[in-house]
Amino acid sequence: MSQVEAKALVLGIGNLLIGDEGVGCRAATELARRYTLPPGVECVDGGTAGFELLTLIDDKEHLILIDALRNDQPPGTVVMVEGEQVPKAFLARTTPHQLGICDVLAAAQLSETMPKNLTLYGIEPKQLDVGIGLSPEVEAGMEKTIGAVVQQLRHFGYEVKSNGIQSEY
Numbered sequence: 028m029s030q031v032e033a034k035a036l037v038l039g040i041g042n043l044l045i046g047d048e049g050v051g052c053r054a055a056t057e058l059a060r061r062y063t064l065p066p067g068v069e070c071v072d073g074g075t076a077g078f079e080l081l082t083l084i085d086d087k088e089h090l091i092l093i094d095a096l097r098n099d100q101p102p103g104t105v106v107m108v109e110g111e112q113v114p115k116a117f118l119a120r121t122t123p124h125q126l127g128i129c130d131v132l133a134a135a136q137l138s139e140t141m142p143k144n145l146t147l148y149g150i151e152p153k154q155l156d157v158g159i160g161l162s163p164e165v166e167a168g169m170e171k172t173i174g175a176v177v178q179q180l181r182h183f184g185y186e187v188k189s190n191g192i193q194s195e196y
């Protein structure tokens with residue numbers, strides 16, 4: 028029997044060494060820790076990778092990105108952006124990796140491998156100083172985002188089961 032090909036990708040992006048900038052990575056890690064995802068769903072901490080991510084998103088139906096995103100909102104505010112608006116949201120590049128994501132999405136569009144459903148959960152950072160750990164506001168935003176991603180995956184028809192593991196924060 029062949030292995031089930033993942034059709035959905037939850038991709039957390041960010042830099043764990045720059046405070047709230049690591050929220051996307053932490054969200055992906057927590058999602059994978061707290062939930063059992065079906066074979067059709069991959070959950071990846073993409074860190075600050077650039078074009079290496081192109082092979083990950085190739086031929087996916089659903090791509091859900093989680094990242095810190097400056098949007099002049101109170102810290103921890105979560106914004107959801109969908110479809111063609113996602114690359115535009117990254118054009119306000121506030122960190123070097125966002126340039127990479129913008130380029131990856133452009134390359135996916137050019138090579139016609141862009142996922143059919145594209146969603147970005149952007150979480151307003153509070154502090155972007157060198158250091159490990161999230162501010163309490165951004166942790167709260169991360170919790171909301173994890174719940175929203177689970178609901179979205181279920182809406183797409185994926186069976187996502189809680190492991191009964193709570194936040195360790």
